[in-house]
Amino acid sequence: xxxxxxxxxxxxxxxxxxxxxxxxxxxxxxxxxxxxxxxxxxxxxxxxxxxxxxxxxxxxxxxxxxxxxxxxxxxxxxxxxxxxxxxxxxxxxxxxxxxxxxxxxxxxxxxxxxxxxxxxxxxxxxxxxxxxxxxxxxxxxxxxxxxxxxxxxxxxxxxxxxxxxxxxxxxxxxxxxxxxxxxxxxxxxxxxxxxxxxxxxxxxxxxxxxxxxxxxxxxxxxxxxxxxxxxxxxxxxxxxxxxxxxxxxxxxxxxxxxxxxxxxxxxxxxxxxxxxxxxxxxxxxxxxxxxxxxxxxxxxxxxxxxxxxxxxxxxxxxxxxxxxxxxxxxxxxxxxxxxxxxxxxxxxxxxxxxxxxxxxxxxxxxxxxxxxxxxxxxxxxxxxxxxxxxxxxxxxxxxxxxxxxxxxxxxxxxxxxxxxxxxxxxxxxxxxxxxxxxxxxxxxxx
Amino acid sequence: xxxxxxxxxxxxxxxxxxxxxxxxxxxxxxxxxxxxxxxxxxxxxxxxxxxxxxxxxxxxxxxxxxxxxxxxxxxxxxxxxxxxxxxxxxxxxxxxxxxxxxxxxxxxxxxxxxxxxxxxxxxxxxxxxxxxxxxxxxxxxxxxxxxxxxxxxxxxxxxxxxxxxxxxxxxxxxxxxxxxxxxxxxxxxxxxxxxxxxxxxxxxxxxxxxxxxxxxxxxxxxxxxxxxxxxxxxxxxxxxxxxxxxxxxxxxxxxxxxxxxxxxxxxxxxxxxxxxxxxxxxxxxx
Numbered sequence: 001x002x003x004x005x006x007x008x009x010x011x012x013x014x015x016x017x018x019x020x021x022x023x024x025x026x027x028x029x030x031x032x033x034x035x036x037x038x039x040x041x042x043x044x045x046x047x048x049x050x051x052x053x054x055x056x057x058x059x060x061x062x063x064x065x066x067x068x069x070x071x072x073x074x075x076x077x078x079x080x081x082x083x084x085x086x087x088x089x090x091x092x093x094x095x096x097x098x099x100x101x102x103x104x105x106x107x108x109x110x111x112x113x114x115x116x117x118x119x120x121x122x123x124x125x126x127x128x129x130x131x132x133x134x135x136x137x138x139x140x141x142x143x144x145x146x147x148x149x150x151x152x153x154x155x156x157x158x159x160x161x162x163x164x165x166x167x168x169x170x171x172x173x174x175x176x177x178x179x180x181x182x183x184x185x186x187x188x189x190x191x192x193x194x195x196x197x198x199x200x201x202x203x204x205x206x207x208x209x210x211x212x213x214x215x216x217x218x219x220x221x222x223x224x225x226x227x228x229x230x231x232x233x234x235x236x237x238x239x240x241x242x243x244x245x246x247x248x249x250x251x252x253x254x255x256x257x258x259x260x261x262x263x264x265x266x267x268x269x270x271x272x273x274x275x276x277x278x279x280x281x282x283x284x285x286x287x288x289x290x291x292x293x294x295x296x297x298x299x300x301x302x303x304x305x306x307x308x309x310x311x312x313x314x315x316x317x318x319x320x321x322x323x324x325x326x327x328x329x330x331x332x333x334x335x336x337x338x339x340x341x342x343x344x345x346x347x348x349x350x351x352x353x354x355x356x357x358x359x360x361x362x363x364x365x366x367x368x369x370x371x372x373x374x375x376x377x378x379x380x381x382x383x384x385x386x387x388x389x390x391x392x393x394x395x396x397x398x399x400x401x402x403x404x405x406x407x408x409x410x411x412x413x414x415x416x417x418x419x420x421x422x423x424x425x426x427x428x429x430x431x432x433x434x435x436x437x438x439x440x441x442x443x444x445x446x
Numbered sequence: 447x448x449x450x451x452x453x454x455x456x457x458x459x460x461x462x463x464x465x466x467x468x469x470x471x472x473x474x475x476x477x478x479x480x481x482x483x484x485x486x487x488x489x490x491x492x493x494x495x496x497x498x499x500x501x502x503x504x505x506x507x508x509x510x511x512x513x514x515x516x517x518x519x520x521x522x523x524x525x526x527x528x529x530x531x532x533x534x535x536x537x538x539x540x541x542x543x544x545x546x547x548x549x550x551x552x553x554x555x556x557x558x559x560x561x562x563x564x565x566x567x568x569x570x571x572x573x574x575x576x577x578x579x580x581x582x583x584x585x586x587x588x589x590x591x592x593x594x595x596x597x598x599x600x601x602x603x604x605x606x607x608x609x610x611x612x613x614x615x616x617x618x619x620x621x622x623x624x625x626x627x628x629x630x631x632x633x634x635x636x637x638x639x640x641x642x643x644x645x646x647x648x649x650x651x652x653x654x655x656x657x658x659x660x661x662x663x664x665x666x667x668x669x670x671x672x673x674x675x676x677x678x679x680x681x682x683x684x685x686x687x688x689x690x691x692x693x694x695x696x697x698x699x700x701x702x703x704x705x706x707x708x709x710x711x712x713x714x715x716x717x718x719x720x721x722x723x724x725x726x727x728x729x730x731x732x
Contacts, residue, residue, distance in 0.1 A: 089578030361566045421568040
């Protein structure tokens, strides 16, 4: 079975909610819509305090090259444009909307009927996706329309749908495939037309056998789409790892996937693209997996963006008493949340509660030079060295050792028998070295 | 010829030839170094702390000697006496600077700023600041993991276990600025030491709106502007819901300290205030 070539780990899968059909969640009483749910520049609000908005109405416009539009996830009145603590633990600008009823924009098709119109031009497809404010829904949140327009001189050959969902616990993408398979295939065909490629791959990790079988039954050879089962290994769904696994090409250090002819899109993004093009529906809701071993009713829920994590948690029976840590996302790459007031964003794929017994970090012991982190690193880096160099502030050496290639997957920290916080130090090193590189580039330009 | 003599002569000849080569090379590749650099370096404290903005004492000495204008060149560790010695070597007039030291602009002790969650990651402020805003409701305040104390070369910073905040030792602090650079929240500021070490500053960096700031910390600056109004010397400015006192304009009258509703403004090393004499009492005394 296909897989990426170096490193990786096998974490307990804990996919507790794989057989739980999605449930449409309750509408929030108030939606807090963060202006920066994507990589790049925050969107600029186009509504004012006191204004009445309809569900799906644009409330903030993309500002700059890499940015995305944001739409009202509920109908109601704009209470204020203020700050709100997001998953990073810091306050970020957001639009507060107090919900009144649920009145949608008239041009949005809200029915469940499957639309297979295919007479769109590539430009129309890209424009509709940009207008719908679609961003990568796997976590990083890169604006999709930017990815679909590769820089001049670069040509994509294959579009890979990332339906790997290698993060333990999460099942949002798995459920989406089982319930919206046809729409995903249609979305992929639209995206392929939008970028101008004839080959599509849907890559699924082999622990979702039902989804693999179902997706295989939906695609045919004349579409140019192929469903590929990948070995169960974390981080199979990392962009560079996935390209390696699916088409056997390695993205060089510092290069983009399109340099090797590949564009990767998350499966939820592909579904959102279908809805944007065929149904005129902007990205205002998504599936979030609410899970944890001690939750009373874990499940997969369709929730509107901007819903507070408290309300999302209530859908799964509320926060259990022995909650030790709440994580936004999966256990490997998710962020610990400082409070449940944090709102949902376009990239919120999961909400995980770890019980008191599992949550605390273990005591940090000395490095025993076992090199398990080196074996585990899927990018072929040396995490133990990065940690020491960061502690000694040797930024130039860190850059030489290619710290910027780190994808922050957490395999090193997971594999360390001395429970050293390798990734934490790596992030500091990356931040510093990244800042130094940016300053240097600016100097060159200026 | 005698073998011994031959050996002595040939070795001597070789020695002379090599000596000539060495002399010529030394003349050709001579690097002139101002002897005053060594003198200035000897006069400096030799801490190599980087507080002056140079890589170490020697490169600071080099800058002192080569730079025509001594302005901006100041060794915060040595202070005025060192700079006077340097000026003497250079035959210049000494540049006097008011002594400075580091102040911590946060007073969110464990009692005044309740914890809202627990951080259990690696025990450094840099990582804690990156992981979340901190374990209290205030995302601007001290994280209490002592990155500043660890970088201080002069043993001038220590954590107070009761308050959970670092304390600056006035006698030891050389205002080298290492703590300013180490604090991820930018809580330290190098300020004028002030006459008799008397200083007034806003011990807060919280830029939240008043109500939000007050909710997370009892001694947060709420940006109410009372201090700005009462100040007769235009030393106080309010920006981003936060007051800032300009140490150069401040005349240490302490009026702002009295009006601050949250006690966010600190006064240090002042004598205790006299009990207020009301007009009526004053009359009876007279």
